[in-house]
Amino acid sequence: MIQIVPTTAIEGQKPGTSGLRKKTPVFIRAPYLQNYVQAIFDGIGGVQGKVLVLGGDGRYFNDTAIGVILRMAAANGAARCIVGQGGLLSTPAASNLIRLRGADGGLILSASHNPGGPDADFGLKFNGANGGPASETVSEAIHACTASLREYRIWDGPAPDITGLGEAYLGAMVVEVIDPVADYAEMMARIFDFDALRALFASGFRLRFDAMHAITGPYAREILERRLGAAPGSVVNATPLPDFGGGHPDPNPIWAHALMDTMYATDAPDFGAASDGDGDRNMIVGRSCYVSPSDSLAVLADLAHLAPGYAGGLKGVARSMPTSCAVDRVAEAKGIACFETPTGWKFFGTLLDAGRATLCGEESAGTGSDHVREKDGLWAVLLWLNILAATRKSVAELMADHWARYGRNYYSRHDYEEVDAEAAQALIADLRAALPTLAGQSIGPLKIARADEFAYDDPVDGAHAGAQGLRIFFDGGARLVFRLSGTGTAGATLRVYLERLETDPDQLHLDPQEALAPVITAAEAIAGITARTGRAKPDVIT
C-alpha cells in the first residue's frame, strides 16, 4: 500500500560539494531523510518506471536509511532498485553499476571521509545516468524541491531483506540484491595488467592497504589478496564498521598515521595505501615516501600508458583549481589538454562524457579516470601498482625521476576546522574586497603578481560557477588559495592551499612545510587567519 504522508519543508537541505551531509541525529529525525529523498525524486522528474542503484558505505544508519529509500522508491513507482548486498556499495562501484546496468541514476549513502556513528556524520547524494554526481543544475532543482515539499510517498510494508543475493518484490518494484564487489573487480581486471601484478606480488613485493574500517575492505581483500596474490593480511582494517572503528576514515597522513608509521619504519613494506569511508579517495605512500595527491595525479598522468587500459595515451587531464599545477607540466610536455575546474568531482563529468579528459584529480586525495564518473581509491592504488610492476622502480625512485624532469610543485593544505562560520565568512569577504589592491605588494621574498576569484565556465555545456575560491599568484610560480569547505557539518572549515614551484635540482627534496615557509607567512599576512579565527595553527596539515 502506498502511503502519502503530509510534510513540511525543512530548511537547509542544500547539497554541498558532494550531496547533503549533516550530523547523523539530524538525518535520523523523521522526516529529514524522507523529505530529502522525495525532493531528489521530484527534482529529477520523478522515478516512475526508472531503474535506480542504491548502496552506501555502511556507516551508522545506512541499513535503516536503505529500507526507507526502498520503500519510497517503490511508492514513487520505480521499476527496479539494484542494491548492494547488506546495503553496501563503494561510491566508485555504484558509479560503475549505474553505467553497466544502464540505470537512470543512483542514491549513495555516505558522508565520505567524515566520521560515522550516532553522533557523527551522515550523507546522501544522487548520481545521474552517467554514473556521476548530480550536476549543479540538478542539485539546484533538488534543493528547490526541498523548499516546496508538501508530502512524501512511502510503501507502508517492510522492505525486503537485503542480506542475501537475489530478487524480491516491494509492491511492483523489483529489489535486486547484488554482490557489491564482483562487477567492480571485473572492471579492474580489464583496465590493469593483472598478470604483471601477480608476478610483482609473487616476487616478494610487500603491500599494506589500510581500509580504515570502511567500505574498501571487501574490495581490497578480493582484488589485492585473492586475485593478485598479495600476502594474506596485507589489507588491514578490512571490515566495514558503522563507526569506522571510532576513527576518521580520511586517508591522509594525519588520520592514517598508523599506516604512515608502518611505512616510515625500518622494515616498511614496499607500498602503502589507504582509502576513505566510501572508497573514492586514496593515499599513496612508498617506503619513507609520502606522495601528495597532487603529485600522485601528475605521476599517474605521466605514466598511465604503462597500464593496458591507458596504453593509447590520454585524451586530456583535469584538476580542481586548488590542486597543484604539477599535472599541468606533464600535460604540457605531452601536448594534451589540461582543464582547471572548481572543487567537486561533479565538475569533471562533462569533460569525461565528452571525451576531452581521461584522467582527473584533486588535492583532496581524489584521483580517477573515465572508467567511471567518480574518483576511485582502489583504482588509483592499482594504477600505481601497475606502474611499479612495469618499471620495477620504488615509489621514491619514481618521485625523484618525476621531480628531476618536471620540477617539484611543493604543496600543502592547511585546514582550520569548525571555526566560527561568521568569522570565516568575514575573512573571505574582506579578502575578496582586497583582491584588486594586492598586485605589486611584497611579503618577505614573495611579490604578488595578481589576485582574483576563481570562476568557471564549463567548456562543454557552458554552465557557469562563480565564487570558487580566492587566488593569489606570486612572481616565480608560487600560489595561495583560500576557500571554505563545502563538505563540513559544523561551523566552517577554512582551507588554505599553498604551492611553490622549485626547479633547482639541489632543492627538490626539502620538507614541504619548510619549502613553503614564505608562502605560509604570506597567507597569514594577507588574511590575518590567527586574529580572525582565534587559531594559532591549522588543525590539519596535509
Ligand code: G16
Ligand atoms: C568531496 C568532493 C571533492 C572535493 C572534496 C573536498 O570529496 O567530491 O570533489 O574535493 O569533497 O571538498 P571541500 O573542500 O568542499 O570540503 P568526498 O571524498 O568528501 O566526497
